[in-house]
Amino acid sequence: MCGIAGWVDFDRDLTDERATALAMTETMSCRGPDDQGLHLGRHAALGNRRLAVIDVEGGHMPMTADGLAVITYSGEVYNFGELRAELAAKGHRFRTRSDTEVVLHGYLEWGEAVVDRLNGMYAFALWDERTQELLLIRDRMGIKPLYYYPLPHGVLFGSEPKAILANPLAPPVVDIDGLRQLLSLASLRQRPVYKGMYELPPGHLLRVSRQGTRLRRYWALEAREHTDDLDTTVRTVRELLEDIVSRQLVSDVPLCSLLSGGLDSSIVTALAAKRGRIRSFAVDYAGYAENFQADELRGDPDAPFVRMLAEHVGSDHTDIVLGPDELADPSLRAAVVRAWDVPHFVGDMNSSLYMLFRAIREHSTVALSGESADEVFGGYAWFHLPEAVQADTFPWLAMVMREHQPTDILDTSLLRRLDMDTYTADGYRTALGEVPHLDEQDERERRMREICYLHLTRFLPFLLDRKDRMSMAVGLEVRVPFCDHRLVEYVFNTPWSMKTFDGREKSLLRAAGADLLPEPILRRVKAPYPVTQDVGYEQALRAALREVASDKESPVLPLLDPAAVRAAVTDPSEKVTTTMTRFGLELALDLNVWLTDYGVRLDL
Known part of the structure; x- marks a missing residue:
């Protein structure tokens, strides 16, 4: 796992731009604390900051x-062993044990069609x-990020916007559409917040030439x-998960699992434990279990279930x-905003996940x-609530933003100009237009295919x-077995x-x-990632x-909005009653830091 950055310009000699290329690369040091490299050619500068996971000694990049050809690579290709053997049989010779070299030789053998053979998470x-x-290539599900900024005669690129913004040719300008994207709770467009910058969409490649x-x-x-019956489907899901977890356990450095005590993380941890003793970590809040208060999204604390599974x-x-003092530390907020770039x-x-990952590292x-x-199996409550499923918008918005929105704290005239309702509605219609359907599918199945597609392409990103961002900010690689494209x-x-054969969520x-x-x-009923109470x-x-x-x-x-700020900072007799109200406070503070x-x- 690494951070990549680079610059291609067919109208200038980039061998004179070493300082800028290094500055772009250095912004990725958090993603790659183990090594740094720079390839500087006349028209192409490729930088890499490496987190060494496979072939620690031999995988220097670019x-x-x-x-x-030259490659700067971020991610893991889990089937690199099979690809290496196939390429070796074709006469390719390898100097390292790294998956990076396999991808590079795969390109020399198959050209850009190499992407059709890769199983993993990658951006290179x-x-x-x-x-x-x-x-420029990004994995099918968009697990690893990749951004680019077109120039008149080339392009800037990087794992994160900060790499691109380190180049004077890409100033940090945000227009009205960028602010709309920032305030949205859906991935509506592949255009990030910064003007002139783009996110390479999942499952896409970009070729840049003169x-x-x-x-x-x-x-x-x-x-x-x-066409599989229920028993075959259940068996196939299990076989896929066995294979996926087995592949994703390959590592030359210490590996662990994230454990919440829920169905998903418990299955991953249990499958990993079948292949040897595994280390597990969970996040918890001081006094959380003792003072827990159930709400519409969470009925019980994680801790008892975490202990049960670990034992x-x-x-x-x-x-x-x-x-609470740790979570409210201003330096932590600044670090999290820096990790996101927005x-x-x-x-x-965000901040608790950052601290969890920092401790794990x-x-x-x-x-x-x-x-x-x-997202894959249909676990959220709003998959199963008729009012959310039938709503003429993204189902998670229909459920979690019914009363308050974080943007309620913003200036009213700004909100009118943003017109988030129209922006969201346009994004929703675009997403619906992409959904692939089968002929003669009944109305219920057709709608639930749409709901699943919306989650995989607009919520999961x-x-x-x-x-x-929270993991790579502290140099930790997080793998996501349920994002294996074969399973998806x-x-x-x-x-x-x-998917709901027993009348419950995530039946399969x-x-x-x-x-x-x-x-x-x-x-156990689905419980979302916990927030402090x-x-x-x-x-x-x-x-x-x-x-x-x-x-x-x-x-x-x-x-x-001054009136909204005054209302927000007034100490009530008891805690704020809705998460969205609290998120308004968070939004104002994060905006100020940014x-x-x-x-x-x-x-x-």
Whole structure:
């Protein structure tokens, strides 16, 4: 796992731009603390910061192949062993044990069609010396990020926007559409917040030449008839999971699992434990279990289930317990905004994950996660609520934004100009237009295929980005077995009636892992990632916003509604009653940090 950055310009000699190319690469040091490399050619500069996971000694990058091509690579290809053997049989000779070299030689053998053979999470840039072309490639599900910024005669690129913004040719400007994307709770467009910058969509490649750029989609979800019966389907899901976890356990450095005590992470941990003792980690909050209050999304705390699973599989388990003072630390907020490159309003869902990963990194370099099982198998409550399913919008918005929105704290005239309702509606219609359908599918199955597609393409990207940014900010690689494209394709085409055959959420996954888990975990209802319920944290948020509001130089003030700010910072007799209200406080504070630290120019 690494961070990549680069610059291609057919109109200038980049050998004179070493300092800028190095500055771009250095912004990725958090993603790659183990090694740094730079390939500097006349028209192409490729940089890499490496987190060594496979072939620690031999995998230096950027990597070249006989002067024919150069690659800077981020990610893991889990089937590199099979590909290496196939390439060796064709006469390719390897100097290292790394998957990077396999991908490079795969390109020399198959050209850009190499992407059709890769199983994994990856984002890489490959400069072909023979054709003087750059190829940018991102994995099918978008697990690893990749951004680019077109230039008149080339392109800038990087694993994160900060790599691109380190080049003077890409100033940090945000226009009205960028602000809309920032405030959205759906991945509506492949255009990030910064003006002129783009995100390479999942399952796409971009070829850059003197003639310009060519974007090609090499993978997409397709509608296929599912002919397996229920028993065969359950067995197939289990076989896929066994193979996926086995592949993703390959590592030359310490590996662990993330354990929440829910169905998803428990199955991953249990499958990993079948192949040897595994270390597991969980996040918890001081006093959380003792003072837990159930709400509409969460009925019980994680801790008892975490202990149950850890004892059941014999994992070497550690709880990372966080307190409200730690979570409210301004330096932590700044670190999280820096990791994202933009503000986000999900508050301690970000900061607690960052702290969890930072603690894990002291013991392990790689972690397995249960992320994306809810999107693949239909786990969220709103998959099963008629009012959310039938809503004329994204179902998660219909459920979690019924009363309050984080944007309620923004200036009313700004909100009118943003017109988030229209922006979201347009994005929703675009997404619906992409959904592949089967002929003669009944109305219920057709709608649930749409709901599943929306989650996989518009909700999951946010969660994958969050997982990637918070983990790579501390140099931890997180793998996501449920994002294996073979599993995603198979389950996507499984009828909804089969996905819920026992009348519950994630029926297929529960059946596939029934023999792995204690009964209470197998029966447990889906619980989302926890947020602290400590009133001290919310009091700290209000105090921080009062301080921001009292400083007339605070850059966020022109964006906020003074009356809403006054209401938000007033200490009530008890804690704020809705998560969305608290997220409004988080949004204002994050915006202020971002505008201050990034020197953003708002072009509204």
